[in-house]
Every structure is written in C-alpha cells, then in structure tokens.
Amino acid sequence: MDAFHRRGFLGLTATAAALAGAGCYPRHGNGPAGRSPAAPDLADPRLRAMAGLPQQKQLMLGYPVNMATPPPEFFAWRRELEAVGLGQFAFNNVGDPYQHSHIAFNTHMFERELVRRFGALYRFAAHDTWGFLSNSGTDSNMHGLYMGRTILSGHAGIEPNIYFTKEAHYSIQILADLLGLQRIDVGTHSDGRMSAESLAQRLSEYPNQPALVVATIGTTFKGAVDSLDEIQAALVGRTAYVHVDAALFGGYLPHTPFAARLWQRKDGSSSGAPRYDSIAVSCHKFFGFPSPAGLFISTHAAFAQFHELFSQVHDPEYLQQVPGTITCSRDAVKPAEFVFFSTDRAFARQRDDAEQILRDTSYVYDQMQTHFPELSPVRASPLSNTIYFRQPSEEIVDAYTLATMTIAHEGKREPHAHVIVMPHATREILDNFLTDLEHERAG
Template identity: 30%
Template sequence: MASHFPVNKLSTNGAEPSDHYDREAMMMIPDQNDMGEESNLQVGEDFAVVEPKDEECSVERLHHLSKIVTQFQDHLRERASNYLGYPGNQNCSHYLALSTLLQFNINNAGDPFKKSDHGLHSKKFEVGVLDWFARLWGIDKDEYWGYVTNGGTESNFHGILLGRELLPNGILYTSEESHYSLFKIARMYRMDCETIASLATGEMDCDDLRDKLLMNKDRPAIINITIGTTFKGAVDDLDLVVQTLTDCGFSDNQFYIHCDAAISGFVVPFLKQVPKFTFKKPIGSVSISGHKFLGCPMPCGVLITRRRYINLISRSIEYIASFDTTIAGSRNGHSPIFMWYVLNIKGWKGLKQDVEKCRKNARYLRHRLKKEGISSMLNEMSITVVFERPPDNEFVRHWQLQCLGNMAHVLVMPHVTVEMLERFLYDLIRKRKTWYGKVHPPCLAEDVGICNCACAVHACI
C-alpha cells in the first residue's frame, strides 16, 4: 500500500496569488446586473468581456481597463519570481524596445524565401534568424530550408511530415520520454509508431531500438531524437542511433532522423567534448523553441531541414503570390524580429555565458539537494534537476513545478538566480520535515537510478 503523505494546510505560502488577484480584479469590473437586456450574453467567469455603455466616457473606460492590465502585470511579475518548473526564460525586459512594432499587423504567410505581394511581413528578419541556426547546425546556406514556427510542436509536426512524405511506409520510432507532441503526430498522421524504452537517465535505450528495428526490417524508419527530454533533460545519443540503424542493415535512403531540440538546443552546442547534433551527420531536420532558453515573450520556434526535401510538400498558391511550404498559413511576423533582436544582443558569446551560468546553478541546486539527503538527478548535458515530488500541492503551485509520478523537476533557465534557488531550498527543506515526520520519503531508484536515490534503503549504497 502506498504511503499517505499529509497535505500541509498551514503552508506559509498562503493563498495562491492568483486567487487574491482574481478577487481584486473582479471588484473593478462593472456589475453585470446593470447591463440591461443583453446581460445574459455578457456573463462569464472572472474576466468576462463587458460591452461599453453608450453614455460611458471612453477616457474613463480606458483608465479602468489599464488598471486591470496593470494589476495583471503585477501578478505576472510576482509569479515570475517563483517560476522554476517550466522551460521558459523570464528575462524578457529587453524586448520592451520592440513594443512600438505592436501597432502593426505583421504576417509572414507563405514561404520565407519567396517574395510576396503582401508588404507587411518580416521575412528578411526571418531569413536572418534561419541563417544563424543553419550555421549553428552545420549546413550551408544553399543546402538548407526552414522557417520560424509557432513553437516546438509545430516544428515537430513539420519535421515528421517531411520524413513521412520521403518514406510513406515508414514507422515512427520515438522514446517513451519524448515530448507528447510526437505521439499526437503519430495519431494525426496515422503513422505506425513504436515507442522505445528509455534508460533511468531518460535517454533512448538503443538496445530496445535495435530489437524493434529488426522486427520491422522490411519497412523504413523515421526516428525522433530528443535533445533534452521534457522531464529529465536527457540527450539521446545520435551517433549510437545511427550506428544501430547501420548494424540493423538500414541504408541512408531507408531512414530519416528528426532532432527535437526544443529544450537543450541552446545548451549542447556550447558544451566542449560532447557529441554534437549537426547536418554533417545523416539527419533530416532539427527543431528548437525560441520561448524557452532564448526567452522570446511569445511561443515560437525554428525548423531547419535539407532544401531538397521541401519540394515534397511545396505547392504554389496564386492569391498569396507565394508557396505553401509551412504547417501554418498565416504566421506570426513579430516573433522572427524578437528572435533576431535577442540573437544580435547576445550573440554566441552571450549565449555561451548564459549556458555556463545555468549549468553552474543547476550543479549547485543538485549539490544542495544531495547534501540534504533528497533524491535528485542531473544529467551531464542538462540544466534540469529532477528530485522527489513534494506531497503538498500548494507548494507545487507556488513554485510552479512540473511533476510526473514520484518526481518533480526544476529547469534552471537564465532567469533563475542563486537567490531564487536559496528561497526554494529554504522552503523545501523546512516544509519537508512537516510533510514526512516519521514517514519515509518515496524511493526513486526506478525513476532516477539507485545511485541518485536517497531513500532509507538506498542512501547507504
């Protein structure tokens, strides 16, 4: 029988900040009962849209709306100060310099490399961003194609689509630690999918991959490689995967490899003496997120592939005077400018410094957890620290932790400071005494490996 862990109802964190915010904000919204015959159309929860009254002063209404937005801004600032469990960099203040661009509706519909009659686009910025990533991933300008997407999921959709069009009878192989979008892609594309087991580190188990490839030798393989798994931050071994394909008799024209680098795509390239993912190796596409480590204030991503593959899906669309080569039709024209801006501000040197800082802070957090006898794990090429799941839901909400089974994790993004980690550790260590008392913390040996488990059984091993 599983142990019962009491919830700490006397948590000094107090009420969830959003609860207080919602109550205060609701006080500023006009009484719905005063809205006359159409009130039944306006009633909603929390932030319902309220139709302006004919006699209402526009200046007063704008002031009223500004107060709500300002209070929401304060709420976001408070929540960002405890933002530890999700893969988003909250250092976004430098983007305020681009706020004047919000007066324009910028749409990058169509192929980023094709001219369009639509003049309000930012494709020159987009191509500049794509060129930077092409250099990062080792592919010449005349050999690559890509675009700025709405995020990692869309990028994965595009990369796997190219693999399926190139190898229509292919089977999708992806590890159990892959991002959930991969399994959604398999369902939506109606592809046969083999889920590959993972090691305790979260890395793809290539022994299991070999077994499943040999069972399906008569069909091509479409492989998803994860560069930074969602929960453990593990990096699949690209070289070992390629060697496994070769050992199983798959020639270059019988497999397609997509690299999902949403989490660690900005980390691995800056590390020394580690295997790189690059187009110098037999990969077909790479995707990355722009709102995670890079810190763009809106979801966005990048997809890069080999130019020769794009003709598989390209279609000319006369009325937009461009080619349909992307998953989305209308595309956010602001996000390429934001990505271009931060890449120019930071450059290779600045990003490398961010990586070094994050890795140093992640190692510090892991060291402190281990010193306190708390089960924890940090992969070599990762900034994700995995540890035992707190049994207090209020604590989890306050620090905005992601949880899976017996595990929780902290993603040490560039906005995460030592001071923030110290506050988190103080809170965790203090409350942990209340949560467990005489009850032992859970065993995490199966989740993170015996060497990382600090439970009563494995602590002395």
C-alpha cells in the same frame, strides 16, 4: 549548516500563505527581496488581478521558460520595428521565405537571417540549410514529421513507422496520431535517453518499412539527451529520416562544451556525415522571447525532396508560389523581433546564461544529494539543467510551480517533481527553494 540554510529568504510558511486563495493569478504578499510592490493604477479588474505576476515570475522553477525580462535594447528594437509599421498594421509571412513573395508586407529577410545564424550554430552546411520561424516548438515538430513522412512515403511507396520513446514530448504522440503514423515505442536507459539496442530491435521487427525517428535532445521531464551517433549507427542500411526535438536544450547547448552533441554534421564541417534532417527549437524557452515561437531548420536537400512531392499535390496558385509550409498565414512580427536574439551580443549573453544555468544546476543537485537524499534527486547528465526527485508537499509544488509526474523508481511508480534551472532563477531563489525543503522536513 550549509550556505543555503543560513540565508533568511522566504520560508515555506510565508510562501504558502501568500499563495493561499490566490486562484488563477496567485500573488505573493512580499517579493523575494522582501518588498511589497505597489499595485499599478489599473482600471480593468482583470488586469488588477494580474498585477502581482511580475513580482513572482522568478519563483517559477518547474517549467522550461526563461522568465527574465529581455534587456532594454530589445524594447528599443521593437520601437524601431513599429516605426516601419510592424505591429501597427497587418504584415504576413505567408510563403517560403526563400522565394519571392507577391505580398510585400513580410519579414522574410529576418527569417532567412535567423536560419542562417542558428543553422551555423548547429553546424548545418551553409549551402544546405532551409527553414523558417514557426508558431511554437510543436509547430516546428509538426513540420519536421510531415516533411519526413512525405519524403519517406513518396520514395518508398509505403508509409513510414515513427520511432520515439515515452520520454519524448507529449506533442509527438499527438502529431503521430494526426499524421496517421504507426507508433513504435523505443526503450530507454535508466536516465531516460533512447536505447540504441532497443531501437535496433524495433527496427528489425519492420524490415521493409522506412523509419521516421524522433531524437529528443532534452527530454521533457528527466532532461535526458538521445545520442545522435547511436541512432545513426542503428539506422545503417535503412531508409530513414531523423527529426530532432531540441525545444529547450537547442537554445543553450551550442554555447557550452557539449555543443557537438547537437551538430547536424558529425565533425562540425560541411563535409561531415549528416546526423539528422531537421530540428525544432523553441524561442520562448531558453532565450526568454516573450511569446511562443519556434525555429524550424532542415537541410535544403531534405526540403527540396519534400517540396517536389508536396508540389504534386498542393499548388496554391493565388500565392504565386508553392510555399512548402503547412500553415498559410504566418506571423511576421515574431521573426523581426526574435532576430534580436541572434546577434553576436545576444550570443555572448546566451553563453553567460548557459554557463550560469549549468553551474547552478550542479549546485542545486549537490545540495539535494547532500541534504535531501530521501528525495532521491537525479540529474540525467552534466548537459542537463533538470533535476527530478520525489515529490515534496503541495505547498512547495504550488509555490514554485513545479511540474509533477508519476514515474518508476526502484521498481515502483511514485509521484515526482522536477526543477529546471533557467536564467531567471537566481542563486537566491534556488537557496530559497532549498530552505523551504528544509523547513518542510523540520516541520
């Protein structure tokens, strides 16, 4: 039998039993290494109820969150930040980080550094980059869509339609509704990526309206990657703004042989043709940042157009600048902390993590194809760390916190689950998951 089956990790019965009756804070009786961790001496019963969470975090396979604890150097950096008051009293990043702030208690210099470093990874031209750190990936998407709508409606004199697929993150639907935009559904290929033919057809139905197109680099459930070049080809001759939602994949693709799929400039040089106008990347997904935050990066040209129109309507004089952000007060601690993840050493760690997750995704996919063909496992492309398959038992879904959806398969809709291989998911944990699938089938 295969290597995963020969290993004696947690079986389904042990995992399921440990989860039974766990409520909101499930606790496994034994960690993956077979240890029973000692509960810390906690006075607050709410904290005691959470005491088992650190020992089970590596079992979460269904959502795009890196549960690995950051290295000790990160917490040393936090202590340095605390020494100058960050996290000790009120700091606020209100305003445009590229303008002078009347409020000295900010970390705008860290925001500019983040945008510069990550902008270079995504091959934005150095002279044509703007951005900031937002509260979340959805917050970054909101700024991208608002910027696009403002630019397109301001210059065309008519509201744009918004084009995206059913595979896009659900927040895009909410934001389209929030902004009062007419949603135009675009078809997909079987793997979940946007169909350029469908996009061209839908665009032709509205020849006089500008187009706000959302490209997803790593769709929520299937892990598909929309082609920026195909989207640009469909938009030739149209007034358009392209926003990229790369919440998870934007973290690791720059460190892989597939980096060019995410480049803002077609050939990666400052003279290359632009392929999109703004991008949203989540900090808490691939990177392992311990709280939700998001990168928002746009071209400076797009921001300048937006800011000119924005300033005609909004002028918070008491800030002594027109910030160009939707949110007023913004977190100053997160940019200062997240800059730790933008150093050369951090990028080296991220390259290792990116290599690991794609290698281990290939491993799990091969094992599932070989040993569990009845689950019909699918991996959208070699770029993806996501595998989706027919939904297993509720015990396995709960034990590994698998996300589930009902999707079309072979002409009918069936419940599916997916595994997203993140840096915290060791080969042992993945083998444990495969062994539990085998136990379920045998039982």
